[in-house]
Amino acid sequence: MRNEAKLLLSLGSFFGLMVAVYWFWSHENAGSVMMFCGMLLCFLPGSYYYFWSRRMKPRAEDDPNATQASGAGIVGTFPGTSIWPFTLGMGAFFVVLALVFGIWLLIPGLGLAFWAIIGGTAEGRRGGPH
């Protein structure tokens, strides 16, 4: 976890340095705001990882001498198949088409999207599709 944190924190620090130079040199707002937010976007997860990296034991994937056996156990659940991403994608498709062809397309769009969100959540609760 430590290297992951270091990567994000150093990227964030670099952006911080860059935006400081840029702002005092140019006084340009848009670019400074965007770079500043880029810095935050690195610091936020970076400091979260850093916080945890100090509190947890190195994971097997952080240990250069780990054996494959040390990773035994369930990594996570990986659903095999699911129709809900497709349903949600179609919902998003209709929502975007509503921006172009008329507001009524929001009905199928949001309908499909909600159906997919409910269906996908229920599927996740059951521990994945079978």
Next chain:
Amino acid sequence: MTDVLDPPSVAERHEHHEEHGPTGILKWLTSTDHKVIGMSYTVTSIVMLVIGGAFAELIRAQLTTPNNNLVSLAQYNELFTMHGSVMIYLFMGPFAFGALANVIVPIQIGAPDMAFPRLNALSYWLYLTGAITMLSGFFVAGGAANFGWVAYAPLSNSVNTPGAGADLWIGGLLLTGFSAIFTGVNITATIFYLRAPGMTMFRMPIFTWNMLITAILILLAFPVLTAGLIMLYCDRHFGTHIFSVAGGGVPVLWQNIFWFWGHPEVYILALPVFGMVTEIIAVFSRKPVFGYKGMIFATITIGALSLGVWAHHMFTTGTVLLPFFSIMSLLIAVPTGIKMFNWIGTMWRGEVWFSTAMLMALGFLFTFLIGGLTGIYLASPPLDFFTHDTYFVVAHFHSVVMALMMGGMGALYYWGPKMTGYLLNEKIGKAQFWLLFIGTQVFTFPMYLLGLKGMPRRIGIYPNHPAWQNLNDWATVGAIMIGLSSVCFLVNIMYSWKKYPAGDNPWDGHTLEWFTTSPPPHHNFYRLPQIRSERPTWDYNHPGHSAAAHGHAGEVLIEKEPVS
């Protein structure tokens, strides 16, 4: 050191099901397996390459003779806009971070799948529907978007570009933008959380490293584009005046937002290909990557700098801080130079095997060098003022993108056998390479000269200017050769269909994907080797040399220093 676990213990690492899932269209619709999704991405993005390529050939056909009227000026505007849009948004991006990365990254780090398989499937559906949305502009009244692939304000407002085509372009880009963001989340989470035991950050293959930085760049850049598109849509339809002077807005703000995404996007396209090329060069030179950590450092530096250079696309607007953006852009040449040096170092004294994949990688090196060097010219404001909006710029970025295409093609020859289980024909592959490589140079060199002789870009008709004529002929010849090379590729797929079984490890590969079967089983591995360097598969297959990592070929380290 090289003990291998027997199948059950690895299989136990995750719940096992779905060896007998649905097939055919149902599989395509419902699969959340990263390999199936990656394959869908690959096929879809190659279809987009063919469509974008057809537009390119039409553009070149129109430009072959002066005062030509093969297409109307209005159609020409649609053609170059949709050529650029299809190529960047729908081909190269999804190909780079959706297609190969999706298949290869989880396998290279020994993971059973992506971290969020259903989100991964959603990414694909948003990409596909986004592509359909953008392209459907051709079928509505007024035609497809025609404001260039960059949609500059005020050209893109509802007065100058009314009609559904422009809105479909915005909508399509919203969908593909979210698709990219989700892929970025997925790749980052996968690399941070699903590595196999012993796969420390500094043992990850360079391709995986590059995909990590790419994913982080996606997360930094794409939300900005999405926000900009929403503002643009509001300007067009809800009467806001964010980008119009009339209502107190600032048109050049659009350019700032667009290029704040647009320049990182260049590296979102390029870093994956850098990674592919690194893997190919190391494997086909039968040497470890030279300067492994230097490569990673260079990738991180390129990613970091790419956030601070966007306004080099806006030098001539007169509103940007020229020295800052010029210096930052020139600085990117340093890590890129390190990479060039390391690629050559990897080949140095290697037993180079000139397979199609390797030739493509070498073609990439040469062509990217030209694109990079001319990029250094353009990063210098005095030179950019002279060449901005001429064919010099078109030639520069085509050197770059054609190099990326070569690297991508090389990766298909290199990893295609892993994805499908079958090799492609090498003879046809080499014909494809030479057509693509020579065609690219024949296509770009005249365009550089045309630019220096003042031919502007984005013009459908040009006057009979004696200095331009021959050069335009040559550019078209080059474009035809590139088109033929793509035909070779499609012919090769049909010709080699299930003909040459690849086996698990046809190239004596270095990284974990060559340890599993071709194609890999559901959840990727039956067994994993012990991971003690960045070349676990090679270590396993060559027990005597296993610690000769980090660029010191031949030098056997007894105990590796812990890297974590």
